Amino acid sequence: MNRSALPERLTDFVxxxxxLEAISQHLRSAAGLRLVVLRGVLGSGATAVAIxxxxxTYPRHYAAAEWIGSSDSDETGRFVSRALNRFREVGGSALLVLDGVASPERLSGLLPIDGPDVLITSSADATAWAGACALNVAALTPQDAMGLLCRYEPGLPMPEAERLAxxxxxxxxALTHVGRQLSRKLSARQVLDMSHAELLELLRRGGICSPTERIRAAVEALAPEWRFAQDLLRALALIGSPVFPSRDLGRLVHRAPDLMPSVDGLPVALVVEVLEVLSRRGLLHFRDDGMVELLNLPRLVSLLVVDAPARSRADRIVEALVIALDIDRGEPVHRAAAEQMAQHILALxxxxxxxxxGRSALVKLTRVHLRTHHHHHAVEQLSRFRAAWEGGTGEPWEAEMDRHLAQAYEGVGNPHKAxxxxxxxxxxxxRRLGARARLTLADGYAVARILGIYDPAVALRKAEEVEHQQAKWLGESDCETLRTGSLIARLQxxxxxxxxAADQARSxxxxxxxxLGESDQETLETLHLLGEALEATGHSARAALTCYRDARKLRRKVLGEDHPATVESTNSYVRVKASLTPFAN
Structure with missing residues (x-):
């Protein structure tokens, strides 16, 4: 076989x-079809291993060898048949290498069982190669990658070689092309200081010794994990928060699978691998408190200057992050980080x-403003949502947004808007669920409660109407029916x-x-209300004192000494007790 027809040996292979040992061992020991498939994404080095x-092994162990590239062309069958005829003419053992096979079905029936040893490089799934030994080609080990760079730049310090690899x-x-640049005009420090866009441009430019198409493959070979990692970084940079709860990043897989971008079949379960890639690159690290912290966030701004498709993918991940973020669960430090992230998200x-x-999740995040009593911010954000999103379509976020707006307006002292x-x-x-639905009836309770701020008489009639409907559709003993009953007593x-009011509150x-139990907060609120009603009658002060005393005792136990509700019961108890013993010192 003429060696000039074979690809040249790579001087920088490491x-x-x-x-190599696994390929040799299988081809020597296999019975029947002797076939090994090297699986790897473009640029992973499968072709280099085959070369x-x-x-x-040729001509040391094989009498003949043939290399067929672009083996998915229409002439694949003719090339394979020609190679097999040459092997028969030469005689002895032979090696057939097929490089870059993307469609295994095209080779069906072409390879004889008693034919030559066959080595194939492919990115197809391993299950497509029945009867073959499939070997996955991963990227180089860190040590081998550093060794390859040091071949081009012998004096390269090990820490810089490790970071660059x-x-x-x-x-x-990618290592080969950058290594050649190191031996010509660039230093490792210059490459490390490049933005990611600049690094990709360096790889795309290629060069005399590295054709543009091969460099494009090398860029793609920065792994599906890294391509998705770019989009994740862009999304985090768009949000602008330096920390994110790692627990919520894991929820991306479960909460928003339809929003996650699919890059060459990238499964969303690789979120963990993506985070590890970013951690190895020094772009983020996992803190001991369970937070993921972005490093050098200002440098990530360069990732925002992207084309429209990349920006669209980043926006989809932003939306997935919004859905995954949970501000209600976890330890206080996790909730604090989630709330910080929510503040940044709401600014988008x-x-x-x-x-x-996504819209329902974003509306729910405005609870951060309500919890911190930043009601003006909540009104501003929710008003922006209302102006930007078309309403009247019966979506769940519409009612949720107006609920939060009512709470925010009440907080700023505007009960009419509330x-x-x-x-x-x-x-x-x-409109969405019907008049009998629990949520609809709960909203009716909110309407009556807010109306009671400035028109208690009208609010009382509304509350009685809501209680009647709740008793009918939910039951007289339902907790929401009882809550409305307590509101009726307050309005009375x-x-x-x-x-x-005293009779209603007592009932x-x-x-x-x-x-609910005597220690439930709503039960304690009604007990305190009963004390207020008894005190207001003017003839039941001692009964009121008993209510305040019991409410204070249980609120201390449940809520703590300094809770506003406990303080309220304590003050009422002290006031009524003083009125009953006017001459006490």
């Missing part, structure tokens, strides 16, 4: 000794969030009906003790 094996994902193609434009689930928002939420839920007290309190 490592992969275990693969090295070819030159190590890690940044190139130990990809043979609402037009970036396009799906039903009432309007609560009514919109109730009407939206009624505001309407200066203390005796009626509700007894029912809540049976249903």
């Amino acid at each position: 490592g992969q000794e275990h693969l 090295e094996y070819l030159h190590r 890690a940044r190139l994902d130990h990809s043979p193609e 434009g609402p037009d970036r969030i396009t799906t039903r689930e 009432f309007e928002s609560a009514v919109r939420a109730m009407e939206a839920e009624a 007290l505001r309407c200066r009906l203390p005796d009626t 509700v309190w007894r029912a809540q003790c049976n249903v």
Whole structure:
């Protein structure tokens, strides 16, 4: 066989000794079809391993060898048949190498069982190669990658070689091209200081010894994990928060699979591998408290200057992060980090969030403002959402947004706007779920409660109507029915009906003790309300004192000494006790 027809041996080949030994061992010991498939993504080094094996064994162990590239062309069958005829003419053992086979089905029936040893490089799934020994070609080991760089730059310090090899994902193609640049005009420090866009441009430019198409493959070979990692970094840079709970990053897989971009079949379960890639590159690290911290966040701004498709993928990941973020669970440090992330997310434009689930999740994040009593910020954010998103379509986020708006307006002291928002939420839920739905009835309770701030008489009639509907559709002992009953007692007290309010509060309190328990916060609130009603009658001060005393005792136990509700019961108890013993020192 004419050696000039074979690819030249690579002078910069390093490592992969275990693969070379595995190929040799299988081809020597296999019975029947002797076939080995080297599987790897473009640029992983499968072709380089095949070339090295070819030159190590031919003509030392094989009488003939043939290399067929671009083996998915229409002439594949003719090339293989020609090679087999040459092998018969030469006689003896032979090696056939097929490089870059993407469609295994095209080779079906072409390879005889008693034919030559066959070595194939392919990116197809291992299950497509029935009867073959499939060997996965991973990137070079860190030690081999550093050795390859040091071949080009013998004086390269080991720490810089290690960092540069890690940044190139130990990809043979990328290491080779950058190594050649090191021996010509660039230093390792210059490459390490490049932005990712600049590094990709360096790889794309190729050069005399590295054709552009091969360098494009090397760029693609920066691994699907890294391509997705780029988009994840862009999304995190768009959000701008330096920390993110690692627990919520894991929830990306479970909460938003339809939003995650699929890059060459990248499974979303590789989120963990992606984070490890970014950690190795020094772009983030895992803190002991369970946080993922972005490093050099200002440098990531360069990732924002991207083409439209990349920006679209980043926006989809932003939306997936919004859905995955949970501000209600975990240890205090996790909740604090989640709330910090939520603050940054809420600063983004609402037009970036396009799906039903994403919009619902973004609306829920405004609870961060409500919890911290930044009601003006909540009003501003939710008003932006309302202006940007088309309403009236019956989506769940519409009612949720108006619920939060009602709470925010109430917080800024605008009960009329709060009432309007609560009514919109109730009407939206009624259209979506019906008038009998639990959420619709709960919104009716909110309407009555807010209306009671400035018109208790009208609010009382509304609350009685809601309680009647809840008793009918949810049951008289349902916790929400009882909550509305407690509201009715409070509204009766505001309407200066203390005796009626006391009877109502006593009835509700007894029912809540049976249903919720005497230590439940709503039960304790009704017990304190009963004390207020009894005190307001003017003839039941001692009974009121007993209510305040019991409420104070249980609130201390459940809520703590300094809780506002405990302080309220304590002050009421002290006041009534002083009124009953006016001459006490």
